[in-house]
Amino acid sequence: MVLGRALILKTSGLPFVERFVRRSFLFRPLVKRFVAGDTLDEAMHESETLIGQNLTVTLDYLGENTKTEDEAIQARNTYIDILERIAAHPKKQDLNISIKLTQCGLDLGDDYAEKNFRQVLEIGQRSDTFVRVDMEGSDYTDRTIRMIEKVFPEHPNTGTVLQSYLYRSIDDTKRMIQLGARVRVVKGAYLEPESVAHPDKSKVDEKYIEMSQMLLQDGNYPAIATHDAKIIDALKAYAKAEGIDRSRFEFQMLYGIRRDLQDGLRDEGYPVRVYVPFGDMWYPYFTRRLAERPANAFFILKSLFKG
Ligand SMILES: Cc1cc2nc3c(=O)[nH]c(=O)nc-3n(C[C@H](O)[C@H](O)[C@H](O)COP(=O)(O)OP(=O)(O)OC[C@H]3O[C@@H](n4cnc5c(N)ncnc54)[C@H](O)[C@@H]3O)c2cc1C
Known part of the structure; x- marks a missing residue:
């Protein structure tokens, strides 16, 4: 899990990853869970x-x-x-x-x-x-x-x-x-x-x-x-x-x-x-929350590749 944490914190800084996460509807429910609103x-x-x-x-x-x-x-x-x-x-x-x-x-x-x-x-x-x-x-x-x-x-x-x-x-x-x-x-x-x-x-x-x-x-x-x-x-x-x-x-x-x-x-x-x-x-805050529990991110990515 320490590896998963480092991987998420490193890759989240890449501009194309940020663009993808910001735009993707897949992450919305999780953003809503961690962030009280705009x-x-x-x-x-x-x-x-x-x-x-x-x-x-x-x-x-x-x-x-x-x-x-x-x-x-x-x-x-x-x-x-x-x-x-x-x-x-x-x-x-x-x-x-x-x-x-x-x-x-x-x-x-x-x-x-x-x-x-x-x-x-x-x-x-x-x-x-x-x-x-x-x-x-x-x-x-x-x-x-x-x-x-x-x-x-x-x-x-x-x-x-x-x-x-x-x-x-x-x-x-x-x-x-x-x-x-x-x-x-x-x-x-x-x-x-x-x-x-x-x-x-x-x-x-x-x-x-x-x-x-x-x-x-x-x-x-x-x-x-x-x-x-x-x-x-x-x-x-x-x-x-x-x-x-x-x-x-x-x-x-x-x-x-x-x-x-x-x-x-x-x-x-x-x-x-x-x-x-x-x-x-919310992006940097959100990625730190994902890194604390990489299972959250991997669950989303798995559903992406499945479907
Ligand atoms: C009120 C508050 C303010 C903070 N301010 C700062 C700050 O100023 N600077 C800073 O560097 N860090 C800050 N943090 C984040 C902190 O450093 C940790 O990264 C974060 O709290 C996770 O560590 P943990 O102590 O909960 O223990 P962990 O060992 O990481 O987690 C213990 C358990 O908590 C649950 N859990 C923890 N994180 C998550 C998550 N993201 N999603 C789902 N479940 C989770 C899981 O059940 C996990 O097993 C803050 C944390 C809190 C609670």
Whole structure:
């Protein structure tokens, strides 16, 4: 399956594959499963349903690696629109947003992205809304961590994501604990070389547990973001044994994945947040979801060749 993951992540970058997947009706049902819609209205509609089920939401306006200032400004304005919708919402405490620094224009320069990012944080701060910075490929890790360290003293309504597959993440966990910023722990969704990331899945899982335990002990409201039932059970048992109350952390899962687990944890009294992506730039997000479970893609391709 590790091979299948690498194959999907590599081939999905080829322009003809992207064209095929974007145009093919075969992939539509799967895109619909993972993406809440093209517009903010559609994403808000899905969010209302989730909130009505006692789940909370983080909204993600899809897009990454903006190439021009116009694109970055359009993304920043959309983030601000989302934050204004949240501020006006009667259950605003149940909603926050997740953003990407490369969507704010990180490829156009750190200072440029910082300016856009700070504008978003300021609007978020007015309604006390949290703005999480997703973690992207390892080329951006250091710049993302440094950006969080730089803006956090003035904007404590931000935090980030750490990926357990990276060798550096234990050190980054200590840095974020020291800073007091919130961390979401994930395994990591990008194709990374062995020089920076553990190639072995069991090591990634082991580090996931280690980082989560550090954050449960000393972190600021960590988010345990995984659909891995074994890891979830291990961390529930750890928190219980250590007397860490359920209100001091939350579980997070992606829209369309393991609804049974989301509902089960909520019924047990754990806070559960669903990551709700929307927008028409769904292709890179979608291919990462396919790579996590190559069986999904192979099923579609098999039906294509059969028929
Ligand atoms: C809320 C949230 C935010 C995230 N943010 C980031 C981020 O900022 N940066 C980043 O690099 N990664 C991010 N990720 C993705 C993460 O890195 C993993 O790639 C992803 O969560 C799959 O790993 P897993 O922990 O669920 O474990 P896995 O071992 O991959 O999966 C465990 C089980 O979950 C189910 N499952 C997992 N993925 C799928 C899928 N796509 N389709 C169907 N079933 C599936 C399967 O039952 C599987 O057996 C995020 C994940 C979540 C939940």
